[in-house]
Amino acid sequence: MSGSLAAPLRSAFFEAVFVVFGVVLALTANEWRENVRARETAAGALHDILTELEADRALLTESRTYHKERIQIISRKLGTGEKVTGADFPRGFIRPAWVTDTAWQVATSTGAINHMDYATVLDISRAYDELEHYKQQTDLVGGLIYAAIFDDGTQGVAGRPENLRTIIFTFVYRESEAITKLEETLRKYGEAAGVAGPDSSGSGSTAPKGGTAG
Numbered sequence: 001m002s003g004s005l006a007a008p009l010r011s012a013f014f015e016a017v018f019v020v021f022g023v024v025l026a027l028t029a030n031e032w033r034e035n036v037r038a039r040e041t042a043a044g045a046l047h048d049i050l051t052e053l054e055a056d057r058a059l060l061t062e063s064r065t066y067h068k069e070r071i072q073i074i075s076r077k078l079g080t081g082e083k084v085t086g087a088d089f090p091r092g093f094i095r096p097a098w099v100t101d102t103a104w105q106v107a108t109s110t111g112a113i114n115h116m117d118y119a120t121v122l123d124i125s126r127a128y129d130e131l132e133h134y135k136q137q138t139d140l141v142g143g144l145i146y147a148a149i150f151d152d153g154t155q156g157v158a159g160r161p162e163n164l165r166t167i168i169f170t171f172v173y174r175e176s177e178a179i180t181k182l183e184e185t186l187r188k189y190g191e192a193a194g195v196a197g198p199d200s201s202g203s204g205s206t207a208p209k210g211g212t213a214g
Contacts, residue, residue, distance in 0.1 A: 043193070045103070045112035046120070050186060050195040052103040053127055057182040057198060059097035060134075064175040066095045067168050074165045084161040086154040093145055093157060093164060094171055096138040099131045099178075120189060127185045130178040137174055141167060 073088050104124070107113050113121050145167075148157050157164065183198045190196065 039115060041110075041112050042115035045107040045110075046116060046189065047193045047195060048103040049107060049124060050190050050193050052100060053124075053182050054186055054190070054195055054198075056097070056099040056131060057179055057186065059099055060175045060179050060182070063095050063097040064172055064179065066091060067172045067175070070168050071165055071172065074161045074168075078161055078165075084158050084164070086158045088158065094138075094141060094168060096134075096142065096171065097175070099134065101128050101131060104128050123185055123188065127181050130181045134174050134178050137170070141170070 070089060070093075074084055076082075077084050077088075145157065152159075186195065186198055
């Protein structure tokens with residue numbers, strides 16, 4: 001190969017190498033930016049999920065307190081022979097917490113959980129499973145109580161205090177199970193995600209709310 005051809009070929013070769021290198025570098029930079037955005041999205045979703053779980057925990061705690069107080073009143077009146085009345089249940093025979101799973105559903109539908117650690121997703125999914133069991137119990141028992149009120153009236157339901165105490169106790173049990181699981185999850189991931197956990201002062205910024213049956 002003559003000297004007159006070698007120089008242009010070498011130049012073209014190096015230009016091609018630089019073009020390929022530039023393309024690879026651009027693709028790598030783009031992939032890096034996408035990974036950063038994915039991690040930021042996942043971190044934001046985790047924060048929202050844990051904030052939601054903390055709000056749910058506060059709601060469950062409020063409802064459990066109410067249910068424990070109703071059990072104490074029923075037990076005391078059964079012991080003294082006093083009549084249990086509808087007035088002993090100012091916020092309903094049961095007062096289930098209106099727990100939500102909006103943040104979890106959004107994270108799932110948008111694929112944000114795909115960029116979270118598997119163990120983290122597994123723990124969080126189990127916490128939401130507890131909430132789902134609770135909601136199913138609320139729907140079932142709430143429907144039964146409303147039907148009983150329709151058939152027998154409020155005092156008719158209150159007039160069966162042993163049965164009512166058993167029903168309320170199942171809510172205390174389920175609420176305690178859910179609270180325990182949520183607290184475990186919040187203690188494990190809350191601090192790193194910047195979410196105040198159950199050991200923080202107060203019960204969170206969300207005001208407790210609840211439904212009423214009765």
